[in-house]
Amino acid sequence: MDNELSALNIIFTEAYYWITVVMMFLIHVGFCVYEVGVSRYKNHQHTLMKNTMLIPIVTITFYFFGWWIYFAFPNGPFINGGLEDASFATPIAQEMAPNMSDHILGVFWAAFLLFSWTAASIVSGATIERIRTGAFLILAALIGSVCWIIDAAWGWHYAGWMVQLLGYHDAYASGVIHGIAGGFALGVVMVLGPRIGKFNSDGSANTISPRNPWMITIGLFLIYTGFWGFYAACNVPIYDAGSDYGGGEALFTATNIYLQPTTLSGITINFLMSLSGGLMVGYLVSKGDAFWTYSLGLAGIIGASCGNDVYHPYQAMIIAGVVAYCTYKLHFWVENTFKIDDAVGAIAVHGYAGSIGLLISGFVLWGMPATPYGDAVVTPWGQAIGAFIMFFVLGFVPAWITSKILDGMGLLRIPREVELAGLDILEMEQRAADDAQFNKAERSA
Amino acid sequence: MATTTYTNYESLADITILSPFPGSITILFIVCFAFWIVWQVMQINAENRHYDEIKKKGHNASSADKFS
Numbered sequence: 001m002d003n004e005l006s007a008l009n010i011i012f013t014e015a016y017y018w019i020t021v022v023m024m025f026l027i028h029v030g031f032c033v034y035e036v037g038v039s040r041y042k043n044h045q046h047t048l049m050k051n052t053m054l055i056p057i058v059t060i061t062f063y064f065f066g067w068w069i070y071f072a073f074p075n076g077p078f079i080n081g082g083l084e085d086a087s088f089a090t091p092i093a094q095e096m097a098p099n100m101s102d103h104i105l106g107v108f109w110a111a112f113l114l115f116s117w118t119a120a121s122i123v124s125g126a127t128i129e130r131i132r133t134g135a136f137l138i139l140a141a142l143i144g145s146v147c148w149i150i151d152a153a154w155g156w157h158y159a160g161w162m163v164q165l166l167g168y169h170d171a172y173a174s175g176v177i178h179g180i181a182g183g184f185a186l187g188v189v190m191v192l193g194p195r196i197g198k199f200n201s202d203g204s205a206n207t208i209s210p211r212n213p214w215m216i217t218i219g220l221f222l223i224y225t226g227f228w229g230f231y232a233a234c235n236v237p238i239y240d241a242g243s244d245y246g247g248g249e250a251l252f253t254a255t256n257i258y259l260q261p262t263t264l265s266g267i268t269i270n271f272l273m274s275l276s277g278g279l280m281v282g283y284l285v286s287k288g289d290a291f292w293t294y295s296l297g298l299a300g301i302i303g304a305s306c307g308n309d310v311y312h313p314y315q316a317m318i319i320a321g322v323v324a325y326c327t328y329k330l331h332f333w334v335e336n337t338f339k340i341d342d343a344v345g346a347i348a349v350h351g352y353a354g355s356i357g358l359l360i361s362g363f364v365l366w367g368m369p370a371t372p373y374g375d376a377v378v379t380p381w382g383q384a385i386g387a388f389i390m391f392f393v394l395g396f397v398p399a400w401i402t403s404k405i406l407d408g409m410g411l412l413r414i415p416r417e418v419e420l421a422g423l424d425i426l427e428m429e430q431r432a433a434d435d436a437q438f439n440k441a442e443r444s445a
Numbered sequence: 446m447a448t449t450t451y452t453n454y455e456s457l458a459d460i461t462i463l464s465p466f467p468g469s470i471t472i473l474f475i476v477c478f479a480f481w482i483v484w485q486v487m488q489i490n491a492e493n494r495h496y497d498e499i500k501k502k503g504h505n506a507s508s509a510d511k512f513s
Binding site: 041060061094098099100101132133134414415420422425429431432 | 457460461462463464467470471474477478481485488489492495496498499500502504505506508509511512
């Protein structure tokens with residue numbers, strides 16, 4: 001940085017990503033509040049700690065190997081080329097520490113890390129009240145630091161083989177985060193099984209009412225808020241696209257993750273319009289139920305996200321509404337047909353909504369360039385194959401296999417007696433004893 | 446004695462890595478990676494003990510009712 005203009009550009013970019021990280025932290029706060037609101041009183045502490053402890057586990061594993069995967073795996077490897085040189089992103093790279101020669105890598109790493117937390121936290125919600133914390137943390141490291149970042153290298157990188165060969169376009173991660181996390185959660189839940197009492201012997205489902213519906217709505221509001229940071233973090237704020245690929249003369253613009261031009265202004269409109277479409281349809285289809293109205297507002301954003309860099313706001317709103325409707329219907333159809341206990345609707349709101357949004361985008365964006373660095377264009381089949389890879393190949397399959405292994409070792413599900421008594425029963429007992437001792441001391445003082 | 450590669454800022458342009466002991470990164474990585482593995486094992490063992498205690502005390506589905 002030897003002149004003020006380049007310094008301003010670099011330090012603005014550094015600060016830009018730093019702010020997105022702080023905002024995205026709210027997503028995790030929201031998930032924690034939400035899960036505690038959904039879980040029953042006897043499971044609150046363990047539910048909270050399970051979701052909290054994914055933070056350090058995913059953070060350190062993402063530092064150890066996740067970040068390197070993103071830069072090393074765009075070609076597969078061996079689908080469209082070999083391993084890329086990513087020595088700057090290894091856990092022993094000098095660039096991965098305070099370093100005067102690089103101002104961006106660390107904040108960019110953190111932005112991606114927060115996506116990793118989100119992916120793992122989505123799985124956390126679906127598995128509450130019956131998964132062992134130890135098993136969950138192994139699964140969290142798998143999705144947060146391996147599976148999702150492989151899909152990001154494949155489909156969320158300008159040189160990713162899915163972008164170059166399939167024309168895959170997923171600007172704000174309908175499939176890259178939400179599709180894969182939903183598929184992963186489904187793979188775990190299928191092995192884990194439903195909570196005791198969720199289904200009757202005749203197969204009918206019981207509703208396990210949330211302990212505190214108002215905490216859930218506050219949690220989802222926080223997730224909405226953090227989502228602003230997520231959208232901003234998916235952009236490159238200033239890029240000379242003109243000199244790079246746009247005709248040779250300098251033309252600075254914001255770009256999406258593929259370095260295609262977009263505007264922060266445009267995605268702001270589309271975020272709000274897709275939220276509105278999801279909320280409006282969610283309110284109608286759920287008959288004003290707060291849990292589902294909020295959840296389907298989120299599903300609307302997630303469904304439109306893959307194309308929200310270029311959609312017209314009306315398109316974003318309509319697509320969000322369609323996605324919200326399909327997500328709601330699909331959730332209950334899957335629950336009743338396959339006896340899947342999706343405790344917080346995470347598989348539906350993230351997995352189904354993201355995948356349906358990708359399928360729709362293939363038709364709406366048909367023929368649009370998928371990358372500035374090649375001839376690939378968006379097609380319905382490219383997006384459909386992409387959705388399948390995200391949800392099933394990189395999400396469901398590794399989760400199902402790992403869960404089977406953990407289950408075989410007796411490490412996946414909590415014992416039946418513990419599930420019935422409640423994960424927090426010993427802590428509740430201890431608190432009651434502490435209170436009794438204090439009250440006795442207070443009275444005798 | 447200095448743990449950093451710089452002891453002043455007279456040649457700022459030559460300063461890159463700021464952290465102390467820059468030659469020890471590989472060893473630190475091994476230590477931290479091993480800590481992660483050991484932590485996972487310790488967590489699983491502690492969790493097993495927790496569940497064993499609940500089972501040993503004979504708690505059942507109505508145990509939590511008196512605390513809620």
